[in-house]
Amino acid sequence: MAPKLKNKQLATPVVKGKKGKDVVDERFQAIVLTDSFETRFMPMTSTKPRCLLPLCNIPLIEYTLEFLENSGINEVFLLCTNHANQIQSYIENSKKWNSKSSPLKILCVVSMESHSIGDSMRDLDNRGLIVGDFLLISGDVVTNLDFSKLLKFHNEKKAQDKDHMLTMVLNKASPLHKTRSYKDPAAFVLDKDTNRCLYYQSIPSVDGKKSSINIELELLEDAGEDLIIRNDLIDCQIDICSLPVLSTFQDNFDYQTLRNDFVRGVLTSDLLKKTIYCYISNDSSEYASRVESWQTYDSISQDILSRWCYPLVPDMNLTEDNSYSYEFNNIYKEDQVVLATTCKIETCTCIGRNSNIGEGTIIKNSIIGKNCQIGNNVIIKNSYIWDNSIIGDGSNLNHTIIGSDSIIGENVQLFPGSIIGFNVKIGNDKTIPPNVKIIKDGDNYEPDADIxxxxxxxxxxxxxxxFDDSESTTTATESNTGFMYQVKTLNLSDDSINSFTNKKMKKRNNHKRRFSSNSMMSENLQFESELELEDEDFHKEGLATVLRAINNNHDIDTALLELNTLRMSMNVTYHEVRLVTIQALLHKIVEFISTDTLLPKEATTKIFSSWGKMFKRQVFSNDEQIDLLSILIDEISKLNQEYNQIVLFISVKVLYDLDILEEEQILKWWEEDKSNEQVKSLLEKFITWLQEADEEESEEESDDDEE
Known part of the structure; x- marks a missing residue:
């Protein structure tokens, strides 16, 4: 977590004292938007505000407040609209936030008449509560950003540019990062040298196909020599704002949203002449994302369980009533959890206090709330069971959410994307189809006993x-790739932006502007993604296919079918297939290592043992075994020197154990390939073992022949 700051490090507005003297106001204030004014979490948010929904059995607002506390902020305004009474009650009953020793002074500002973020900001401005620069943050943010770096960046830009009014926090992410917004993707045009934001535009897909943006170059007339277009950035709505931000909302009543209206309006206004800068975190240990949809809810939950958000992990026990302990394989349990002797608790699983797990039950990649009763022979995978729920014997839950105080009968099948609201009861032997949502009260709905x-x-x-902007309905086939995660949205990748230039503007400018795109890099493993107009790019699509299979734990046959279909449609060789497969596996290994989730040996063993089997359908001859080894050494040599030797040693050994690489071909490759000798140093021990085993076998065969 970011170190706590002293007040003197924060912005220090000057106010008039009682005798007219200047007094330094040491407060640094934060505004927390508790309502997104969206319906993506319906029907859950019809009963409870989004900021109080549980994420890893902790209310979402706790992650935001934890960040504010560790940032040294001392005064927080919670802008409350929907279910404001629940938010007020939560803060009042919190032993941590409502006590004399509380590190934060929290005030709930109720704005029941507000119907948008713009309305809330105007209402806050009318109250006159903000005295200087302030932090504006959404109440559904999970981050461990170092606020001191952000504040330093903001103050430097403010000193250099008198028109600076807003600093947006953006987090760099790979094209396939699970918490990137596929619902509301956006493009940022930045000055490469200063990170000044010159243009912003959302780029939603059209019928699932790639979109483009049109940029009027008049807007970029005052820009520097080098510009970059980025749509690889996670916008988690963390902003440092100056006071003119509030007055700008007040002067423009058509500004309703923070990005599409306010930011876009400021950047395209001929009158305001204000500037916006982007702080882009490049620290791999820093995590920042918003729980903006069910897809990101699932992704961030798994990131927390996998300890990618450290120290925001369950065993840090952010609230006073939590008692989680960490066990091997990313398993977390609270006190007084009762587990039957024959149940199986598998990787990335969290179980709350007083929950009971029955005989023969299997739980994997799931979160079980407090006081839950899970019956016998139940299968729960990639699902979220909230507090006080009951799951009957023999039921099967896959990629689903069960609201608090609900009852699921015996032998119930819940298909991917189904959401069961609070206090709902499902009878025995029923099947809930994909993407069906069920609520307790439905004055305007018809009951369906068949379901x-x-x-x-x-x-x-x-x-x-x-009016509903929640995820569109998907088919069962689309849903089973991940919770509320549509594969077709991956069409909107980092290669999907076409920039168009104005020829007249080009002639007027004597200098040329160089547009560059981002690159996706995990340590020294780099997969470049350039701005192209080509639709068919096997390397990009193949890499996406394998990574998607790994991230969503597909079965290998399905992944191979997709990859082979792609190979045939684009008419590429198996060499290209082997290349993208190896790159995807190494990418995942580096993720595990760089986030301290697994050690190099463990990460390589895990990935190659599970997914190295793909090569059985990619390697068919002795020459292809040699080619696989050549690709392997070339790609591993690009990894960090601290562990690339270990990765090579383990990967070759595992592929040998899987009978994908034969002893004779390994030895032949070793003799012929003299490149990357340093990376091979650890592998030499395995080669020596193979040679000795080969000699012993030859001697035994010779003895048998003599006999």
Whole structure:
């Protein structure tokens, strides 16, 4: 977590004292938007505000407040609209935040008449509570950013540019990063030298296809020599704002949203003449993302369990009533959890206090709340069971969410994307189809006994499509790739931006502007993603296919089918298939190592043991074994020298144990390939063992022949 700052490090506005003297106001204030004014979490948010929904069994708002506390901020305003009374009650009943020793002074500002972020900001300005620069943050942010670096960047830009009014925090992410927004992707045009934001535009996909942005170059007339277009950035709505931000909202009542209206409006205004800068975190240990959809809810939950957000992990026990302990394989359990002797608790699983797990039950990549009763022979995978819920014997839950105080009967099948609201009851032997949402109360809905059962309690929720901006309905095939995660959205990748130039503007400018794109790099393993107009790029699509399979734990046959279909459609060789497969596996290994999730040996063993089997359908001859080894050494040599030897040794040994690489071909490659000798130093021990084993076998065969 970022070190706590002393007040003197923060912005220090000057106010008038009682006798007219200047007094330094040492407060640094933060505004927390507790409502996103969206319906993506319906029907859950019809009962509870989004900021109080549980993430790894902790209310979302706790992650935001933890960041503010560790940033040295001492006064926080919670802008409350929807379910404001619940938020007020939560803060009042918190032993940590509502006590004399509380590190934060928290004030709930109720704005019931607000219907957008713009309305809330105007209401806050009317109250006159903000005295200087302030932090504006969404109440669904999970981050361990070092605030001191952000503040230093903001103050430097403010000193250099008198028109600077806003610093946006953006987090660099790979094209396939799970917490990137596929619902609201956006492009940022930045000055390469200063990170000044020159243009912003959202780029939603059109019918699942790639989109483009049109830039009027008049907007870039005052820009520097080098510009970059980025859409590889996670915008988690953490901003440092100056006071003119509030007055700008006040003067422009058509500004309703923070990005599409305010930021875009400021950047394109001929009157305001204000500037916006972007602070881009390049520290791999820093994590920042918003729980903006069910897809990111699932992704961030798994990131927390995998300890990528450290120290924001369950065993840090952020709230006073938590008692989690960490066990091997990313398993977390609280006190008084009862586990049957034959149940299996597998990787990335969290179980809350007083929960009971029955005989023969299997739980994997899932979170079980407090006081839950899970029956016998239940299968729960990639699912989230909130507090006080009951799951009957023999039920099967896959990529689903169960709200608090709900009852799922015996032998119930819940398919991917299904959401069961608070206090719902599903009868025995029922099947909940993909993406069906069920709520407790439904005055405007019809009960469906075929789905919830005769003794069930609940109604099928159907959103008002005119106003509901939640994820669109997907088919079962689309859903099973991950919780509310649509594969078709991956069409909107970092190669999907086409920039168009104005020829008249080009002639007027004597200098040429160089547009560059971002690159995706994990330590020394680099997969470049350049701005191209080509739609068919096997390297990009193949890499995406394998990484998607690993991240969503697909079965290998499905991954191979997708990859082979792609190979045939683009008419590439198996060499290219082997290349993207190796790059994807190494990328995942580096992720594990760089986030301190696993040691190099463990990470390589895990990935190659599970996914190295793909090469059985990619390597068919002795020459192809040699080619696989050549690709392996070339790609591993690009990794960090601290562990690339270990990765090579383990990967070759595992592929040998899987009978993908034969002893004779390994030895032949070793004799012929003299490159990257330093990387091979550890592997030499394995080669020596193979040679000795080969000699012993030859001697035994010779003795047998003589006999």
């Amino acid at each position: 919830i059962g005769e003794d069930g309690e609940g109604f099928i929720y159907e959103s008002d499509k005119e």
